[in-house]
Amino acid sequence: MDRIRIVGGSKLNGTIPISGAKNAALPLMIAGLLTDETLILDNVPRLADVAQLQRILGNHGVDIMSAGKRPGDHEYQGQTLHISAANIIDTTAPYELVSKMRASFWVIAPLLARMHEAKVSLPGGCAIGTRPVDLLIMALEKLGAELTIDGGYVIAKAPGGLKGAEIDFAKVTVSGTHVALMAATLAKGTTVITNAACEPEIVDVADCLNKMGARITGAGTTTITVEGVAKLHGTRHTVLPDRIETGTYAMAVAMTGGDVQLSGARPELLQAALDVLVEAGATVTPNNDGIRVARNGAGIKPVNVSTAPFPGFPTDLQAQLMALMTTAKGSSHITETIFENRFMHVQELARFGARIHLDGETATIDGTAKLRGAPVMATDLRASVSLVIAGLVAEGETMVNRIYHLDRGFERLEEKLSACGATIERISG
Known part of the structure; x- marks a missing residue:
């Protein structure tokens, strides 16, 4: 199994190109099921x-x-992916495939909308809390689907097709909003989604669906209206840049010091996180090619942050911020409000000598002058990269194990960092 070896102590200087957003690319690929014509997606990350x-x-x-x-x-x-779903030959998504990635459960929406039936395994995948699919099922039932759960599968039928409805989510859900949006595009009549997620990736998917002939208004606000259409057609769409990757590298620069241009980044996608970085002592400068992040000489200042749905501070950057705060001058507080069980990286950061105390959903981080390299283990996709950030400044060698988590969400991480002066390499086998 691959590992990543890091020798800490180098500042980052240079340019890091930002890849397309994983959290937009996946639902955009799934949206290809909604039409029998070809959907062409550019800037899809590897x-x-x-x-x-x-x-x-x-x-x-x-x-x-x-x-x-x-x-x-x-x-x-x-x-660039050319996605052609001209002939859907199977409406079943089996356990052995769905269990490896939660987002694949979302295929239930376009299959139901276009084929009027689907049989999709309940997801396994990510270790963060329970993340149930009950809100997704509620949305499909509102649209007139008949759903039963049998042997670990959700069996969905809509013999006459889906019908427009009012869907009010009890809590903000990105996955629920994606599913409701895709299903409603081909439903008869009007669907109104309230308490919808406002994330930029929702807007990107809605923009693509509109190019395919959907009639969606309000994406990016808490109320989305969808006028159902009989058919969608193919189109070409470019995936927006990954705001989580942007924030991750911005925090790595703030951690190590140096000066890096994040090429292709869009500051409006993660303004809350950039504001926190400035508060912590980094210099953040938007420009024509993206965002320039620098920290030269100044120490890292402690911050107090709570995660929140967009436009708040993203839960997917919480672990990276925690790594940054381990060397701040003073005590920081980070409160996780989105997912339970999302502090699994704490015990691994402690292996570097970080001083972190947990009290319910709040972590108190007492900054320390230096971290020491250690063997550590990646626990989930986003937390894994916090260990890399810590390793970049830790004295001596750090070995990050189980990096398949990193490969799920970060494209060529070690290559991008080593190009800016980090001593980092992938060790195969």
């Missing part, structure tokens, strides 16, 4: 989760062609 979803869609009879590099492409330019 990630384990993307490859896994290609296998899942292939099981339904979807043809996916990955276009090769073009003259002038740089090495991190995302891939």
